[in-house]
Amino acid sequence: MIRTLHVTFRVGTADYALPAAQVLHLESFVTATHVPGAPPYVAGLVQVRGRVVPVVDLRARFGLPPVERTIDHRVVVVQVGTRVAGLLVDSAREVLQLDETSFEKPPEVIERQSAGFVTAVATVAKRLFLLIDVPRIIGEELTHG
């Protein structure tokens, strides 16, 4: 059994998990600077500890309708390679030890429906956590395009 620390958060009605190793920190979210011409799922730029970071609105990225911003909204700052980006989530949940060997491949229909964003499903005490493909979400393909 390989237990790894994961940061979990909620977007819409689903819980998601990310390996803590990919997460730099969690920030509260007030507002982001809109970047005209950026993809519609880019909420904008925020300044995190002296660094300017683009934020992806996961609701928009997952095709969910926008909601009023609340004090629960959080930016999960992730690092992928040399890139640093924020993921705007509805709320951040707890940090959990997840057993990587128990991860299952998502049902094919879900995989297709989620455009490949969901890479695996973990079950902890009857709760489902979706593991997501961060490089894909922050548009790793943009780097080469």
Add this chain to the structure above:
Amino acid sequence: MSERVDLQEFIGAFAVEAEEIVAAANTSLLEIDVAIGQGTVRPRAVRDLFRALHTIKGLAGMIGVEPIVEIAHALETLVRAADGAGGVLDRRAVEVALQGIGAIAERVRAVAERETIDEAPEGLLEAIAEAAARGCAPIAMAPIPPEWHARLSPGERQQLALALQTSDPVWTLSFTPSETNASRGITIASVRARLGAVGEIVKVIPRAIAATAGGQTGVAFDLLIISNATQAVIAEIAATELDGVIAVVAPAAAPGRQITEVMDVTGVGAEPPAPIERDDLPAVGRAVVRVELSRLDELQDQLSLLIVSRFRLEREISSLAELGHDVRRIREVAQIQGRQLRDLRRAILRARMVPVSEVLEPLSLLVRSLARSSQRDVRLELDGCDAELDKAVADRLLPALIHLVRNAVDHAIEPPEHRVASGKPRVGTVRVSCLEVAGNFLEVIVTDDGRGIDRAAIALRAKRPIDDEATLLEVLTSPGFSTREVPTTTSGRGLGMDIVRRITVSDLGGKLSVTTHPGEGTAFTLRVPVTIAVMDVFSFQCGPQSFVVPAVVVEEIFEVLPEMLVVPPNAGTSTISPADRQASKWPRAALALIERRGHAIPIVSLGTLLAIDSGERARKALVIQRNGDRIAFTVDRMIGRQEVVVRAIDDPLVNVPGIAGATDLGDGRPTLVLDLNELGTIARQRGVS
């Protein structure tokens, strides 16, 4: 999913990683070659090279590409021999290694493109093995006194060994500071500086002596130097007796490449210190400290925070003043503080400057290796490159220069026989020259004496007429544009001319221009700011957002009223449809005309262009000019003019044309820095499309 698909995916990943490692290996080799040229060594580069080769061998082994494994293995053996010798590869070994890495690169590409993979080129493995057997020039050691021997680092021993190879004389001497000497201006600093000017100082060791009534200060310095200066000159510099300067390797008797003692390499454990390079020696009696760029960045980040909090302080003072408080005294202090901040900023910026030539080092090897692979005779000339540039700017600029030089060798310089036939010198010239220009800018000009750019061919390919050089540049730098018919091994992959433009214009806030003459050659001019950290900007409000633009690009700002605009036919609509917002692209922007100083200039609502506002509240217009063409942008209102710290935003998520970076105006939120030149081009394109 079948197994085949998985393997394919893995091959893709292999290709990406392998290409990176090949690039890293090439960089290390370039570094080693430059070091050979300077007569120094770079043990670290040799080790990096070894690591790269080792990794690629492992990767290739995993997917069973035997030819790559073989070549990498042979090169590994060669480099290991060099590493064992403290990091010395000779020119011929570098040459062979370059060929080997080239052969690996070709095979990586074949793997990526699912082509058949050729065996290692004939004779290559043998050539590598032969170079390895030659043993990378066993290192001779100067017969230095044993008390010195023990105190030298591996790098310093290397330095001595190289001096021995080049038959440079080696000396030891002592300098004793005293009041008499000090009164004549002779101190250890001046001795270091003056000896540095006539040779290389290998080591200086202080030693305690008895303080005397004669004014000796209780310390003496033993120096070990390499210098072609005469004994008398050295003695005079150090204010010492002639026989106090001892020739360890005498000028006449320098034993050349003879081996007197094989170098002791057992001490090579920790990272040896970088060898002293001539250029690094202080010019006039100043000590030199090597500092990592990241530390200077840190310093600068702290400074930017200070600048931001100063803005806030001024804001607070203003609001106190509005409430009727007497703020004269505090404002005075704030002004003094502002000046001090500016001085501090200048001091930090100075610390970050490096001579351009230092950054251009890799170019000469690049030209050599390109010339070989494309069978051209080419010479690289560097001119005026002792001008200084912020290290960060220089580092960013290098890829653009590499691309231009690569293009010049690959596409511009004709084959030697063609050159001779058209009455040109057989050897082509690529020149990189630097010119400091007013306003803290530096012009870096890449010139070739090749065939020039064929405008007709480009016009044909771009399907548009090319009347002037500005249009030519626009076409050349549009993403994906290439004139290359046959893919060559060296060009066409990776960077395009659009990247050169992006680096120069968007990343560095500079200008790119080109002049070309058929049959005579082409010159690209990159005008870049000497520093990027702080920029003088105008800030303004446009719709719901505030923005800034570099003050240098703005020609004038004027009041504009809707009735002043002349809307020509088919100018489109100035309202934004929700669909446009969604399309993540700017809508068609309406270009109108306005009369200004007797000229009709196009004017566009910035809010409409950026799809953030209807532009109805716009009351001000900013005019920019590029190559004589003016265009005006309307904005709601001006906020002010200030110096800001600009950060590049290069993440692909927000890599949008027209947006050059972000800054903090003091509210802790990023404010976008716009590239009005680029937006002008976009507006014109939208206007006619």
